Amino acid sequence: MSANLGSMPALELTKGMTVSVKTFYIETFGCQMNVHDSEKVAGVLMARGYRPVDAHEDADIILYNTCSIREKAAQKVFSRLGAFRKNGAGAGKIIGVLGCVAQQEGERFFERAPQVSLVCGSASYARLPELLDQLEAGNRRVKGLALDTEECFETELTRRDNRFRAYLTIIEGCDQRCAFCVVPMTRGPERSRAGGKIVAECRRLVDQGYTEIQLLGQIVNAWRDPGPAGWSFAELLAGVAEIPGLRRVRFTTSHPRYFTPEIVHAIDSHPALCNQVHLPVQAGSSAVLARMRRGYSREEYLEKIYCIRRSSRAISLSTDIIVGFCGEKERDFEETLSLLARVEYDQVFAFKFSPRPHTDAEGFADTIPEEEKSRRLTALLECQRQIQIRRNQALFGQVLEVLVEGYQPRLGQAVGRTATNRVVNFPGKPSDIGGYAKVRVTAVGPNSLVGQRVDEANRASLPAVILSAAKDLGSTLDWARGH
Numbered sequence: 256m257s258a259n260l261g262s263m264p265a266l267e268l269t270k271g272m273t274v275s276v277k278t279f280y281i282e283t284f285g286c287q288m289n290v291h292d293s294e295k296v297a298g299v300l301m302a303r304g305y306r307p308v309d310a311h312e313d314a315d316i317i318l319y320n321t322c323s324i325r326e327k328a329a330q331k332v333f334s335r336l337g338a339f340r341k342n343g344a345g346a347g348k349i350i351g352v353l354g355c356v357a358q359q360e361g362e363r364f365f366e367r368a369p370q371v372s373l374v375c376g377s378a379s380y381a382r383l384p385e386l387l388d389q390l391e392a393g394n395r396r397v398k399g400l401a402l403d404t405e406e407c408f409e410t411e412l413t414r415r416d417n418r419f420r421a422y423l424t425i426i427e428g429c430d431q432r433c434a435f436c437v438v439p440m441t442r443g444p445e446r447s448r449a450g451g452k453i454v455a456e457c458r459r460l461v462d463q464g465y466t467e468i469q470l471l472g473q474i475v476n477a478w479r480d481p482g483p484a485g486w487s488f489a490e491l492l493a494g495v496a497e498i499p500g501l502r503r504v505r506f507t508t509s510h511p512r513y514f515t516p517e518i519v520h521a522i523d524s525h526p527a528l529c530n531q532v533h534l535p536v537q538a539g540s541s542a543v544l545a546r547m548r549r550g551y552s553r554e555e556y557l558e559k560i561y562c563i564r565r566s567s568r569a570i571s572l573s574t575d576i577i578v579g580f581c582g583e584k585e586r587d588f589e590e591t592l593s594l595l596a597r598v599e600y601d602q603v604f605a606f607k608f609s610p611r612p613h614t615d616a617e618g619f620a621d622t623i624p625e626e627e628k629s630r631r632l633t634a635l636l637e638c639q640r641q642i643q644i645r646r647n648q649a650l651f652g653q654v655l656e657v658l659v660e661g662y663q664p665r666l667g668q669a670v671g672r673t674a675t676n677r678v679v680n681f682p683g684k685p686s687d688i689g690g691y692a693k694v695r696v697t698a699v700g701p702n703s704l705v706g707q708r709v710d711e712a713n714r715a716s717l718p719a720v721i722l723s724a725a726k727d728l729g730s731t732l733d734w735a736r737g738h
């Protein structure tokens with residue numbers, strides 16, 4: 256018996272018996288919060304009987320979860336939709352746009368891209384079941400665009416893509432008013448989830464086999480417990496880190512304003528809290544920081560760094576930097592370079608300033624030409640590359656524990672991450688994925704390390720490993736060979 260409706264594919268249940276199943280495809284752009292939002296959206300769809308597919312051609316519903324943090328990111332969804340219009344690939348399918356560009360463009364999407372049937376910002380995800388009801392009833396202009404919510408997006412089912420590292424959003428939205436940033440306008444006001452619920456969910460994740468949990472929020476350390484316990488963020492970290500069986504806890508993104516000595520103390524006293532902090536500085540000049548409305552000066556930021564460096568554990572540091580913000584003088588930029596040299600980050604994510612709609616900086620004068628932004632970005636990345644080479648060289652010969660995340664069959668190599676978030680390649684096998692390995696560092700590059708597993712018999716020769724990583728390692732291989 257077949258109950259095939261229209262173009263919907265049929266799923267075979269038992270021999271000879273099929274039932275129609277609606278399918279969906281989600282493509283995600285942007286940050287980890289978007290990735291995790293998509294996991295929850297997938298959960299909502301699967302709870303309604305939809306099945307995920309890997310190619311948009313096979314889907315009844317195609318969803319784009321978008322990012323508008325920079326102009327380039329925001330354009331991606333329009334190029335996807337443009338391609339559909341050209342080749343007619345979207346015909347007969349429901350197309351939805353989720354996330355920050357959806358919120359930013361709102362109903363204009365329906366005019367700009369008439370093939371779009373659903374426009375929904377992240378602050379309205381709790382309404383998704385109702386919006387899906389409307390779509391299933393045949394409505395072709397469905398929207399969820401309210402921002403004034405106090406709700407978080409909670410679902411019974413989340414389809415996590417990773418089997419051993421689970422993302423968990425603890426705070427949504429953002430109340431900061433950084434002059435460059437579109438997030439408060441696209442994700443709505445800050446809403447924290449109750450501490451008790453977060454810890455209970457972490458316990459469930461550990462019971463399901465996850466050994467690493469990454470707590471997420473636009474400003475993760477602005478989290479305040481709305482529940483009866485009234486925990487601080489540092490107390491939440493300690494509560495999560497004490498769950499038996501949980502080996503690694505990370506959190507991102509921290510704002511310097513809310514970064515307290517108690518957080519460092521929690522890392523000091525809980526081995527399960529990874530010794531890694533991502534603390535976006537954005538600029539090294541106090542004048543630029545004031546124009547950005549970041550709420551701290553260079554000196555105040557450095558105080559936080561000294562506090563982290565005084566920890567009894569070696570805490571790895573990373574940051575975000577924007578170059579070419581309106582009015583950034585050459586001497587301001589040099590202050591950013593000098594901050595990099597002073598802090599010695601292990602990783603830096605650097606971006607050219609991209610003016611965003613409805614932000615304060617949209618109206619700022621004194622814009623920096625694009626070529627000058629590019630020059631500064633290149634100079635900054637080169638400066639940081641040298642720092643990373645030096646810092647990684649200090650790890651040569653050390654034995655590090657990595658959580659194995661992948662395997663490259665062509666190279667016979669496993670790839671994993673240390674607690675400090677460094678990428679390590681080593682000879683391994685597919686079954687290593689999801690487990691922990693002790694690896695001795697045998698070569699280093701600016702962006703990754705190469706090693707040899709020491710908690711098992713050696714299974715591959717060092718030269719093969721070194722060759723496979725040569726692209727990243729470059730000249731530092733010579734340095735490593737000399738040791």
Ligand code: SAM
Binds near residue numbers: 438
């Ligand atoms: N909410 C976090 C904070 O304020 O620290 C970071 C969130 S954002 C997804 C990641 C990074 O994008 C920011 O830290 C910033 O460096 C960069 N960014 C944000 N707005 C930008 C803009 N208009 N142009 C260029 N980079 C931007």
